[in-house]
Amino acid sequence: MxxxxxxxxxxxxxxxxxxxxxxxxxxxxxxxxxxxxxxxxxxxxxxxxxxxxxxxxxxxxxxxxxxxxxxxxxxxxxxxxxxxxxxxxxxxxxxxxxxxxxxxxxxxxxxxxxxxxxxxxxxxxxxxxxxxxxxxxxxxxxxxxVELTQKAQPFHKNRKFIAIGRLNEVKGFDVLIEAWSDIPYVLSIVGDGEEQTKLQALIEHNGLTDRVKLLGFSDQVHQLLTEHEALIVSSRREGGPYTLSEALLLHRPVIGTDVGVMSEFIEADYLCKPDSAEALNAVIKQYLQLEAPEKEFDSAFTNAQHKLxxxxxxxxxxxxxxxxxxxxxxx
Known part of the structure; x- marks a missing residue:
């Protein structure tokens, strides 16, 4: 052919x-x-x-x-x-x-x-x-x-979270930073793009420099996903997102906005409408209440193995x- x-x-x-x-x-x-x-x-x-x-x-x-x-x-x-x-x-x-x-x-x-x-x-x-x-x-x-560059590692509830994508308006990282205002844990944002200066200023304005970091572009996304507890998707609109597949295949929970294919793999309790810091904050807090997050997302991990x-x-x-x-x- x-x-x-x-x-x-x-x-x-x-x-x-x-x-x-x-x-x-x-x-x-x-x-x-x-x-x-x-x-x-x-x-x-x-x-x-x-x-x-x-x-x-x-x-x-x-x-x-x-x-x-x-x-x-x-x-x-x-x-x-x-x-x-x-x-x-x-x-x-x-x-x-x-x-x-x-x-x-x-x-x-x-x-x-x-x-x-x-x-x-x-x-x-x-x-x-x-x-x-x-x-x-x-x-x-x-x-x-997706083709993984490493095998899935055991889940660790280390309260470290990650978001990945180009730093542009579509990915909604400005909304995520606003939503993180009262979340006392580490958030790593991986990627580069035209909104980097704006996002850094927003982090500083909200007093989040101690726990929200812009890491820039990385070609070691799978390793970074493994080092964090869960992926957060904050996009205003999406086709995939690609990172959903990567995270679930690496046995990392995914929460965030109800865009693209998210609702076909993630339960409604961990999804929210796009472009709302308040709604995204509520979803993050809902996740943080889980005693054993990996068990809550076990069916999503299995589904990913069959389809992603x-x-x-x-x-x-x-x-x-x-x-x-x-x-x-x-x-």
């Missing part, structure tokens, strides 16, 4: 991490080409045919679309897999011109889904997102699986490709 993956993004986040890992994983079993920004080439295994193309400009540029179509056809794909909104919009008018079936993954909540519906099949990273698509759409839910592993994601993705190839073009 010849698989061509297309990604227009040139940023550093969960989406890009997912696509790189997916390409590397699929290349163990099939012939894979990835069309993406040159900055990602060093992250790919030698078995992936990397096609460098800067798609970061306007999605309306006809020359970009022409070059993208030419590049896709040059890879002679049996199936094409586009990722996220910008790629979907770039390829919307190309799908009918490509003989191979075209799959697209919807990674986050979008108000306009017309570009996605132009594809032969839609993968969503949560059931919540799948329910937003038209009932007539060909769709499959495949959760973001890297191998599971690869197997399900290949099954969608095979189904689309056998079915042929639908549009």
């Amino acid at each position: 010849r698989i061509t993956i297309v990604m227009a993004s040139d940023e550093d986040g969960g989406l890009e991490k997912h696509v790189i890992e997916l390409a590397n994983g699929l290349a163990k079993y099939q012939s894979v080409s990835l069309i993406a920004h040159p900055r990602f080439q060093h992250l790919l295994n030698a078995s992936v045919n990397f096609c460098a193309m800067d798609l970061s400009g306007s999605r309306h540029n006809p020359w970009t679309k022409y070059q993208l179509k030419k590049q896709i056809l040059a890879t002679q794909p049996d199936v094409v897999h586009a990722h996220a909104s910008k790629t979907a919009k770039l390829m919307q008018g190309l799908v009918k011109k490509i003989q191979a079936p075209c799959v697209v993954t919807l990674h986050g909540d979008k108000s306009k889904l017309g570009a996605y519906c132009a594809f032969d099949h839609i993968i969503t990273v949560s059931q919540r997102l799948a329910e937003k698509l038209p009932q007539t759409a060909n769709k499959t839910v495949i959760y973001n699986g 592993t890297f191998d599971c994601m690869i197997d399900q993705t290949l099954a969608v490709y095979q189904h689309c190839i056998e079915k042929g073009k639908t549009l």
